[in-house]
Amino acid sequence: MTQQIVTAAILAIGDELLSGRTKDKNIGHLADMLLLSAIDLKEVRIVADEEEAIVEALNALRTKYDYVFTSGGIGPTHDDITADAVSKAFGVACHHDEKAMALLGEMYKRRDMEFTEARQRMARMPVGATHIPNPVSTAPGFVIGNVYVMAGVPQVFQAMVDAVIPTLRTGTPVLSLAISCPYGEGDIGTPLAAIQKAHPETSIGSYPRYVGQKFSTEIVVRGRSQAVIDAAGADVAAMIDGIRRERDILENHSAEA
Amino acid sequence: MTQQIVTAAILAIGDELLSGRTKDKNIGHLADMLLLSAIDLKEVRIVADEEEAIVEALNALRTKYDYVFTSGGIGPTHDDITADAVSKAFGVACHHDEKAMALLGEMYKRRDMEFTEARQRMARMPVGATHIPNPVSTAPGFVIGNVYVMAGVPQVFQAMVDAVIPTLRTGTPVLSLAISCPYGEGDIGTPLAAIQKAHPETSIGSYPRYVGQKFSTEIVVRGRSQAVIDAAGADVAAMIDGIRRERDILENHSAEA
Structure with a gap:
């Protein structure tokens, strides 16, 4: 393309x-x-x-x-x-x-x-x-x-x-996918950097929000084709799921203790 | 100073x-x-x-x-x-x-x-x-x-x-005087340039507004002493008065005709 x-x-x-x-x-x-x-x-x-x-x-x-x-x-x-x-x-x-x-x-x-x-x-x-x-x-x-x-x-x-x-002359449209993430940048920074590295044709940005003394993040995946965005977006969704599962396990452990 | x-x-x-x-x-x-x-x-x-x-x-x-x-x-x-x-x-x-x-x-x-x-x-x-x-x-x-x-x-x-x-190190405060002018920049441009020239220690800005299909202007005189601002401000006020008087005369002429 x-x-x-x-x-x-x-x-x-x-x-x-x-x-x-x-x-x-x-x-x-x-x-x-x-x-x-x-x-x-x-x-x-x-x-x-x-x-x-x-x-x-x-x-x-x-x-x-x-x-x-x-x-x-x-x-x-x-x-x-x-x-x-x-x-x-x-x-x-x-x-x-x-x-x-x-x-x-x-x-x-x-x-x-x-x-x-x-x-x-x-x-x-x-x-x-x-x-x-x-x-x-x-x-x-x-x-x-x-x-x-x-x-x-x-x-x-x-x-x-x-x-x-x-x-004006226009370019190939930049498509974007915004994913709301309940975790702060400190939680996602390391895995998100790995996802960016694995998807070099996308540009992945994370925009921190600070509401109610708690950080959350909007993650935005940009790219010039839907396929590259979808692939990176799937990895971001999996990352968020992974953090959620990890926390659930930790909480269950605490409840059992 | x-x-x-x-x-x-x-x-x-x-x-x-x-x-x-x-x-x-x-x-x-x-x-x-x-x-x-x-x-x-x-x-x-x-x-x-x-x-x-x-x-x-x-x-x-x-x-x-x-x-x-x-x-x-x-x-x-x-x-x-x-x-x-x-x-x-x-x-x-x-x-x-x-x-x-x-x-x-x-x-x-x-x-x-x-x-x-x-x-x-x-x-x-x-x-x-x-x-x-x-x-x-x-x-x-x-x-x-x-x-x-x-x-x-x-x-x-x-x-x-x-x-x-x-x-931080701070400067001599910049004082400012805002004067609301009912006339557009096209009316005041020439006399205002003369006022700026006569008061080089001030910086005179004019900010057009466009409301109800009519231009008006906010004139702002800036300077680092009250005296220089007041002198330029008096000239701006006199300019606005002058335009008003001129228009009144024109309108009276029209009414008489």
Whole structure:
């Protein structure tokens, strides 16, 4: 079976995300959408509205992953510097895009509002970029190379993601099987490591829960075919049964003593 | 006035954060705590449970910021590789720490549980690291250099943060003033840029809201003294008043016509 792996990173831009003022909603949303598209999200970064920080993160991520998605910093105010930073990262000029100027100009004319210098900032993008449509508030996002630049306002971000997702190359879907395990990681760690070793085509993760002063675990088996997942899943189920039987025997012994 | 700026980064580690399975709770919590301590959070990264990714992120962040805080990957299972990755980043061996072995050994003895090989993994840390106490479930986090390695389970992470915060060097507090503005960024962009330019000791951010198909803005003025904030804040208030007066005049004209 030929497996197609497509990777992605998210770069969320904005002081407000780092100051604790705004809890980001875009990363979780896009992570879910990428999962559904079988695109592997490999890294997320959040940086401030600082040109150097954005350029550096962008150049690190765009050379490493198939796709990079950014959120934030494309509005009309002085702290919206994402278009400049992306242009700098790609070494091209940042200009007022003609098509975006026309789109915005018409919209403000229709609404009888002035097309201010600040509003014209929203038409700025790197030379050569193409638009990501914005059905919510007109001002477009843009694509240059493998970088997709989108708005930070969640309603606008989500509308842009909806427009972008169908245009992306997708991978072989990652299938997963979640198994609820009543024992903590300390009980299952050693046998689970052996199961992972025996099933190298799967990726087995264990996620501890701590409820009522007691640890339990969710075990998740991931893989790109049902057969490899089922085989590993059967071994995980057998492991849990084994621990249960062992404990039952110990308890019966105690009861007899 | 001497100003002390202390910077930090957060590195959250875990496949489950990238797959959309788990929505991270630790970043937001620590961002709030750092804000209260006047430590500037400058960057956040989320990476998978992959040694190379962790080492690379860690070495980039620890050389750039005063403090780096990590979450996740210090449990007892095979996918808990943070201790190994941190050791590799610092170029030191990863060993079973004697003090941590004693702590954990006693705890399991008290609870009449086997101190399995998997559980002993939780005592592993880089040679030379010191403990971060874990009042919830004993297994310690650790500090090496300027890197603070903590658990991913939110209850444990928060307890570790509580232990760590009082030991950190803090900066000059960043004060902030939030001003609610009924106009969108397109209306205020140009005058707000002028205000930012006139008050270079402040950082003025504007955060758009989109409610009922209408944009409004929260304007936040940040600075390290009340005087600079108040001066910029007065200019922002005057700007909003100016826009309101202008609109009133326009509306009166329309009514007269």
